Amino acid sequence: MFDFSGKVALVTGAGGNLGGAVARAFYASGASVVLVNRSTERLNALYPAEQFVPARVHFAAADLADEASVTALVAGALDRFGRIDILANTVGGYRAGTPVHETPLETWDFMLTLNARTAFLISKAVIPTMLAQRYGKIVHVAARGGLTGTARHSAYAASKSAVIRLTETLAAELRHEGINVNCVLPGTIDTPQNRAEAPGADYSKWVAPEAIADVILFLASDAARAVNGAAVPVYGRS
Numbered sequence: 148m149f150d151f152s153g154k155v156a157l158v159t160g161a162g163g164n165l166g167g168a169v170a171r172a173f174y175a176s177g178a179s180v181v182l183v184n185r186s187t188e189r190l191n192a193l194y195p196a197e198q199f200v201p202a203r204v205h206f207a208a209a210d211l212a213d214e215a216s217v218t219a220l221v222a223g224a225l226d227r228f229g230r231i232d233i234l235a236n237t238v239g240g241y242r243a244g245t246p247v248h249e250t251p252l253e254t255w256d257f258m259l260t261l262n263a264r265t266a267f268l269i270s271k272a273v274i275p276t277m278l279a280q281r282y283g284k285i286v287h288v289a290a291r292g293g294l295t296g297t298a299r300h301s302a303y304a305a306s307k308s309a310v311i312r313l314t315e316t317l318a319a320e321l322r323h324e325g326i327n328v329n330c331v332l333p334g335t336i337d338t339p340q341n342r343a344e345a346p347g348a349d350y351s352k353w354v355a356p357e358a359i360a361d362v363i364l365f366l367a368s369d370a371a372r373a374v375n376g377a378a379v380p381v382y383g384r385s
């Protein structure tokens with residue numbers, strides 16, 4: 148569908164459900180890929196050299212909540228490929244289920260760190276390179292649940308809302324620099340974990356990781372050059 152030959156795409160959360168689909172889609176579209184997870188063991192297992200030509204793949208272990216680790220990640224990617232054209236940031240997660248007055252502070256901090264701090268740090272780290280190139284595409288993964296507060300989702304909703312606001316801010320700051328910044332808002336993704344949590348649900352209403360990856364590749368392509376600061380719903384039929 149897209150041709151990313153000659154482009155370098157840095158994909159965070161490449162060991163995860165959505166990140167895996169995004170990484171495979173960029174690779175299949177010709178990009179060189181920097182695949183990031185907390186440890187490279189999982190990456191080695193998921194992306195065997197027989198299927199993923201090592202010349203176009205760079206594995207990187209990094210904790211996206213740690214600024215020094217993120218700085219080192221970007222330096223390593225630049226050492227390897229010399230540029231970063233695309234950041235597809237899929238790192239994030241979910242914890243909810245209690246009203247605010249029963250929510251541990253630890254849950255609040257965990258959600259803000261996992262979803263918002265990581266998006267801030269990886270954006271901050273790649274932007275100087277994209278500014279120097281005068282070219283860049285950044286796609287974050289927020290969530291439908293970040294659009295509005297709903298009961299028992301305070302920390303999750305606030306943290307994903309922060310990702311949307313960060314996306315809008317970056318777009319406003321960078322739109323004259325050849326850099327597009329957008330985010331996607333998945334509904335429930337069809338993952339093994341979600342199926343285990345909701346046995347008997349109609350999974351066909353959920354959105355497949357590969358379908359979200361298609362939207363992320365569109366936003367990272369020059370076909371979306373006029374799109375900036377968008378939060379694109381990808382809900383499937385839910």
Ligand SMILES: NC(=O)c1ccc[n+]([C@@H]2O[C@H](COP(=O)([O-])OP(=O)(O)OC[C@H]3O[C@@H](n4cnc5c(N)ncnc54)[C@H](OP(=O)(O)O)[C@@H]3O)[C@@H](O)[C@H]2O)c1
Pocket residue numbers: 159160161162163164165166183184185186209210211212237238239240241261265288289290291332333334335336337338341
């Ligand atoms: N699943 C859903 O229904 C759903 C719905 C709406 C939005 N989303 C969003 O979609 C994105 C992907 O979801 P998913 O279901 O694919 O999640 P996932 O399978 O849990 O993948 C998340 C990935 O992020 C990595 N990660 C977590 N913290 C990290 C850190 N500090 N540094 C580096 N890597 C880190 C995880 O690595 P480890 O294995 O090391 O933890 C994992 O590989 C997330 O942003 C999520 O919030 C998901």
